[in-house]
Amino acid sequence: MSDKYTTLNPELYAYLLAQRSERDPVLERIARHNETLGTMAMAQIAPDQGAFLTVLARAIGAREAIEVGTFTGYSALCIARGLPADGRLLCCDIDPVHTATARGFWNEAGLGDRIELRVGPALDTLRALPATERFDFGFIDADKTAYHDYYEEVLARLRPNGLILFDNVLYQWSGQITREDATDENTVALRALNASLARDPRVEVVMLAVGDGLTIARKRREQE
Ligand SMILES: C[S@@+](CC[C@H](N)C(=O)[O-])C[C@H]1O[C@@H](n2cnc3c(N)ncnc32)[C@H](O)[C@@H]1O
Incomplete structure (x- = not known):
């Protein structure tokens, strides 16, 4: 098969970012704040991932969303905007x-009342939620070794046809998902998650090379 993917470089990535339709000054302030935190930034x-979360949440008409891993509020603000x-x-x-800090930025953006922390x-937190299928959209971006547990808890509370997104599924920045000698616990956990999602009959799954790898899992309806 011919290579049907584009390898990014800094120029191409800057070009791609410049083509987004929306610029949110609060998102830019969060990103600047994060830069002051050093490697934690x-x-x-990534900003293109953020824009994608907004478009996707809006496109599926999401009303109820859940995020696991919030940090200073960037991705949450992107989801809330959608x-x-x-x-x-x-x-x-x-x-x-x-x-x-996140709460302060959400209030600044006028979306504080849309977000519960x-x-x-x-x-x-997840296990204490009622086991009803109320969420339309879930985003998982916390400790990698618990992704599978978060998935099960969010899936149980996701409406049929709802989406769960997982960040960092390629784990290229810290390990190498395809390198056999990479055996750190995060890489091992993500490899197992990726393999089990692809085989899970409850969801339809696609992995995208956005940011450090982003998987989208759609919960199938009963009649599918
Ligand atoms: C990669 S950051 C999230 C980044 C965020 N989505 C954003 O775009 O700015 C991961 C977050 O997961 C949180 N976290 C790690 N372990 C956790 C746990 N066991 N329960 C809840 N949150 C956890 C960390 O405190 C951190 O804020």
């Missing part, structure tokens, strides 16, 4: 400091 999703005025995003993160281990 890498935790934030929800209608009466939509709700529930954010789960263990870190009270960075999420307090629960600080604590995300698995506890």
Whole structure:
């Protein structure tokens, strides 16, 4: 098969970013704030991923969304922007400091009332939610070894045809998903997750080379 993919370089990536339709000054302030945190800035999703989350949430008419891994609020703001005025995003993160910063940015953006934050281990937060299929959209971007557990909890609460997105599924920035001698626990966990998602009959899955790899899983309807 001929190579049907494009390898990015800095010029092409800058060009691609310049073609986005929306520029959100608060998102740019979050990104600038994150740069002051040094290497932690890498935790934030990329701007094209953020724009993609907004478009996707809006396109599927998501009203109820959930995020696992919020940090300083960049991806949450992108998702919240894609929800209608009466939509709700529930954010789960263990870190009270960075999420307090996030709360400030969301208020600045005028979307604070659309976002609920629960600080604590995300698995506890998820397991405490009613097991009803209420969410339209889920985004998982926290500790990699728990992705599969987060998936099961979010899937149980996702409406049929809803979407769950997983960030960093290629894990190229920190390891190498396809390199056999990469055996750190995050790489191993992501490899297992990727393999099990592809075989999971409950979802339809595609992995995209956006950012550090982004998987989209759509929950199948019963009659499919
Ligand atoms: C990669 S960052 C999230 C980045 C965010 N999505 C963004 O775009 O800015 C991962 C986050 O997961 C959180 N986290 C790590 N382990 C967690 C756990 N067990 N429960 C909840 N949150 C956790 C960290 O505190 C951190 O804020």
